Amino acid sequence: MRATVIGIGNEFRRDDGVGPAVVRALSGRLAAEIPVCIPADTVDLVTAWSGTDIAIVVDLLQCARPRPGRVRRVATDGFAGAGEVGGHRVDVAAALALSRVLGTAPRRLVTFTVEGTDVRSGVGLSTPVWRAVPRVAAAVEAELVSGSVPRPGPSRPTGRRVR
Template sequence: MDVSAALPPAVVIGVGNDHRRDDGVGWAVVAGLARRRNPALLPHRTRLTCTDGDPAGLMSAWEGVRLAVVVDAAHAHPARPGRIHRLRLDGDLPPAPRGGAGTHGFPLGDTIRLARALDRLPGELLVYAVEAADTGFGTGLSPRVATAVEPLVRRIEEDLARQAPAGP
């Protein structure tokens, strides 16, 4: 019996802080998915949640799911605000986008390595990193990052639809 078939299908985790401008992009994507809740594209058992990037919180959020989709802001040099990086992590961790790093004190890659060491990874992990322009204090996304939210919502809906089990 395939154990992963018994797991809840998915969780989408927005990582960040919506009081640090573009660092709130993960939360904005989760909010976009929550507003749409298209049953044809977003399986009804998919959980949506947000976290500040705390390793224990992330591991708890993706515990017991077949697919975890993590959305986070990233810094890259040179920056191309709004550019989306898609990383499927099912083996060794690839390097961060060139010059890239998360916007949190404990990098996402380190959390993934810790989860692997503790045997607390989800069945499959998909990370979307959105290049940020401004992570200073304040609310609201910069224009180029805000423009990336809706296309990323649609892309995640497509990822989730592909993961949905066939049949009634």
């Protein structure tokens, strides 16, 4: 099974850097054959998940009434809709639509979003979003294990659910 993990966001816009932060947290914890990336734009995203069985995307979610640090998981199989996740140069819904037209869409797309509020210029996640990073990293690992994706050496899945 081919998989990829994608962290969307801008590390210089505070909470928007949650996707890249999760990708860094997963460094060395995934099998070498599972690529991780931080796409610069929608085309990079289409390329990153091209032909995979499962693509896992991590991104910030901004809501009208946010609960900073709350994690949500959305899975899409086949040709179900995916909805737009973020407000930056990487449009997940557009990438999925283009991938479907090209015949390169992942068979399964799992999106983990973390609610946040601070997207001002600057480096560093807010405390609630920072605390969510290890929970999301563990959830990504568990998702890969449940999909029978190989894991490196002696590490074991935590079995914890995202809350």
